[in-house]
Amino acid sequence: xxxxxxxxxxxxxxxxxxxxxxxxxxxxxxxxxxxxxxxxxxxxxxxxxxxxxxxxxxxxxxxxxxxxxxxxxxxxxxxxxxxxxxxxxxxxxxxxxxxxxxxxxxxxxxxxxxxxxxxxxxxxxxxxxxxxxxxxxxxxxxxxxxxxxxxxxxxxxxxxxxxxxxxxxxxxxxxxxxxxxxxxxxxxxxxxxxxxxxxxxxxxxxxxxxxxxxxxxxxxxxxxxxxxxxxxxxxxxxxxxxxxxxxxxxxxxxxxxxxxxxxxxxxxxxxxxxxxxxxxxxxxxxxxxxxxxxxxxxxxxxxxxxxxxxxxxxxxxxxxxxxxxxxxxxxxxxxxxxxxxxxxxxxxxxxxxxxxxxxxxxxxxxxxxxxxxxxxxxxxxxxxxxxxxxxxxxxxxxxxxxxxxxxxxxxxxxxxxxxxxxxxxxxxxxxxxxxxxxxxxxxxxxxxxxxxxxxxxxxxxxxxxxxxxxxxxxxxxxxxxxxxxxxxxxxxxxxxxxxxxxxxxxxxxxxxxxxxxxxxxxxxxxxxxxxxxxxxxxxxxxxxxxxxxxxxxxxxxxxxxxxxxxxxxxxxxxx
Numbered sequence: 266x267x268x269x270x271x272x273x274x275x276x277x278x279x280x281x282x283x284x285x286x287x288x289x290x291x292x293x294x295x296x297x298x299x300x301x302x303x304x305x306x307x308x309x310x311x312x313x314x315x316x317x318x319x320x321x322x323x324x325x326x327x328x329x330x331x332x333x334x335x336x337x338x339x340x341x342x343x344x345x346x347x348x349x350x351x352x353x354x355x356x357x358x359x360x361x362x363x364x365x366x367x368x369x370x371x372x373x374x375x376x377x378x379x380x381x382x383x384x385x386x387x388x389x390x391x392x393x394x395x396x397x398x399x400x401x402x403x404x405x406x407x408x409x410x411x412x413x414x415x416x417x418x419x420x421x422x423x424x425x426x427x428x429x430x431x432x433x434x435x436x437x438x439x440x441x442x443x444x445x446x447x448x449x450x451x452x453x454x455x456x457x458x459x460x461x462x463x464x465x466x467x468x469x470x471x472x473x474x475x476x477x478x479x480x481x482x483x484x485x486x487x488x489x490x491x492x493x494x495x496x497x498x499x500x501x502x503x504x505x506x507x508x509x510x511x512x513x514x515x516x517x518x519x520x521x522x523x524x525x526x527x528x529x530x531x532x533x534x535x536x537x538x539x540x541x542x543x544x545x546x547x548x549x550x551x552x553x554x555x556x557x558x559x560x561x562x563x564x565x566x567x568x569x570x571x572x573x574x575x576x577x578x579x580x581x582x583x584x585x586x587x588x589x590x591x592x593x594x595x596x597x598x599x600x601x602x603x604x605x606x607x608x609x610x611x612x613x614x615x616x617x618x619x620x621x622x623x624x625x626x627x628x629x630x631x632x633x634x635x636x637x638x639x640x641x642x643x644x645x646x647x648x649x650x651x652x653x654x655x656x657x658x659x660x661x662x663x664x665x666x667x668x669x670x671x672x673x674x675x676x677x678x679x680x681x682x683x684x685x686x687x688x689x690x691x692x693x694x695x696x697x698x699x700x701x702x703x704x705x706x707x708x709x710x711x712x713x714x715x716x717x718x719x720x721x722x723x724x725x726x727x728x729x730x731x732x733x734x735x736x737x738x739x740x741x742x743x744x745x746x747x748x749x750x751x752x753x754x755x756x757x758x759x760x761x762x763x764x765x766x767x768x769x770x771x772x773x774x775x776x777x778x779x780x781x782x783x784x785x786x787x788x789x790x791x792x793x794x795x796x797x798x799x800x801x802x803x804x805x806x807x808x809x810x811x812x813x814x815x816x817x818x819x820x821x822x823x824x825x826x827x828x829x830x831x832x833x834x835x836x837x838x839x840x
Contacts, residue, residue, distance in 0.1 A: 271555065272537045272564035278500075278571070279578045281529055281561065285498035286412050289527070292493055294417040294511065298503035298533070298568050299398045300371065300424055308394035310371045310422050313344050319367055320347040323359055360472055368422040368467040377591060383468040387423050390430040391589035398503070401572035403428025406458045409579055410434065415459035415493070417511070419504060421467040429458050431589060436460050437751035438825050441486055442471045457823055459752060463510065470828055473509075487514040494518070494526050501530040503568045506547030516550035518559075526559040531566030540564065713768075716781055716815050717742065721773035730761045740773035742781075747804060747835050750780070751824045765804050765833055770815070777817060782835065783807070784814040792816070799838045801829070 273281075282291060300310035311319055317336060324332045332350060339346045351359055365383070372378055373394050378386060386392065395403070406413050406429055416425055429436045435457040442465045463486075465472035487510055493499065494514075506512055518526060534540045540562070541548055554560040717723075725741040735755035737743055743759035744766030750757075760766060768781040782802030789812050791797035803810050820839045827836055 272532070272535075272540070272562050275531075275535075275563055275565040275571075278529060278531055278563040278566060279575050281563075282498070282500060282575060283578055285527060285529070290411075290497050291413050292415055292417065292497040292499045293402070293413070294419075294499060294501045294504050295402070295425070295568070296419050296502075296504035299396060299402065299418075300420050300422050302394070302396045303569050307396075308371050308373055309396065310420075310424070311367050316344055316363075316367060317347050320351050320363055323351050323355055323363060325354055328354055361468075361470075364421050364465075364467055364472050371422060371424060373591070387468065389591055390427040392591040393424055393427040395424060395428050395431065396569060398568035398572045399424045399428045400431070401576050403430075403434070404432040405572060405576050405579070407432040407434030407456075408576070410456035410458065412579070413458075415461055417461045417463060417490075417493070419462075419464045419509070421462070421465055421472055423467065425460055429460075434458060435823055437823050438462065438466075439748070439751060440466045440470050440827070442473060443483070481510075482513070483510045486510050487517065490514045491518070494528070498527040498529065501528060502566060502571060503531075503533075506544050512547060512550055515554060515560075518554065526554065528554065528560045529563065530560060531563045531568075531571065533566060533568075535565040537562075537564065713781070713813050716813050717770070719815075720770045720779060722770045725759065725761075727761070730759055732759060733757065734759055734769065734778070737769065737771045737778075739771050739776050742768055742770045744804075745769050747826055747833060750835055750837075751826060753818070753821065753824070767802070767804055767835060769818075777819070780816045780818060780821070780837075782814055782816075783810040784812055785810050786812060788812075789814055797839055799836050801834050801836050803832065803834050807832075 285291060297310070297312070301312045302309040321329065321332055321336075332347075335350065336343070336347070348360055348363075351363070369375065369386070371394050372386065373392050378389075378392065381389070402416075403425065406416070418425060426436050426438060436459070437457050438460045440462045490511060491514060504511075515528075532540050534543070548555075551560055555562075720742075722740055722742040725737060725743040729736070729738060729741060730743055733755060734745070734753075734757045737759055744761065744763050745753070745757055745759055746763060747765045747767055750767060759769060770779040770781055771777070772779065780802070782804060783806045784800065784802045788800045788802070788810075791800060792814060800814070800816075801810075802814050802816070816837065816839070821837055822840045823838045825836045827834055
């Protein structure tokens, strides 16, 4: 133990971040405290003690007494111990069940969620209760996208992603549970924030909990972390320094070879002796970094106060922000006559609309909130008499839009991040999809050979591979790793045929770029519509995805790599 205090005061941390931001981007590593609320009775992902209670619910009755006894005597890594205990008694998916139950406790209104699928809830950004730290982190990432990002997290929940969306930004997510690279970490030109889940995700993904799982060597992941550390200042908040891939990476860093490593680590405790006593493994592994000033530690950091204060230091207002209305579909209220859906209304107009902002879709009555903070869901609201003459056409428009959404071609609904067509959060201001009768006729499904002929491309030579997308000549095709598509740019490397590689075509005629992969029939059909739901492609064909999809790169807004029944797939959001 040190004979002197190694902690810097808490008010020094924001200044250190501001100073570091003058020369480098700031990345964050955050943990479970960002998913808990300041009030115990608020919707939130449970903290450690509440998680132990939740895990106990999954312990068979005959073993609960043993669980209670060992819990009383276990002082370190109690969460890891509890997960290890229950994993030995239940089926191998018990951890994922516990995680799912824990994450869903952060939903604002579980009753309103009804029978919504996990995929729908995941994308219902306004339906998650955002703790202060997470809300302000999201707003900081959007307001200063040129300064902050990516975000590494050991959390399983979607709250950081939701906070970015609620703040009006975009994100791309990578889930890292195996030893595989997670691609470039610089956000794309669209200022999309890269969110990297180091221990797994809350649904349709493995999750890492026990010492054996977390301690597994992952050299490729470690190499990616070192790249982030060399190019960013890393701010660590709410992370306890488990013996996982991140701490292993810190231990492996050669302080002479990585002289520019700069880590600002905020601890909740104020006393250096307590911090060292609570984190013996961490400090034994980072001794060289501390001595080389590559790691600076700060005490008394409350994440729920730190992020609002940091935003203020960067000139932002910290007034509360209302989330977008929930996008979980509700049944139409009986007060609207079904017959009204047969009338075709004229285009909706708004006194505040302009050429720069397309008109906002008219929400259905079940989705329209009575106020910004308290959506009315009981279907009892009725229009005032003075406006009844104008309400009927808009109600018809809402029902028509709802009917179109119900039959709109959707890519395979069992995919982890697939989107059933629901109302988009209003801060994105989307253009309302047109009915299929006015949409362009979808192109017939093609074979890979015919698509290559259509684009007039042949395989890139060995000399042309290994370069960058910007250097791929016209009339050539190569491959890009699926993991790099979420951060696709002109500098993305191109390769020869690789496992899990998506074909990239540069058309001979005009030099346009296309991503080419295999999809199912609904995805092929959806591509013919102006605003398709997120679509799913894979590098190789299967019984389920046997048709070839050719997607202009210019249409790609964001992308994610997800798992679908043991298969890695690429989920694309198109503009």
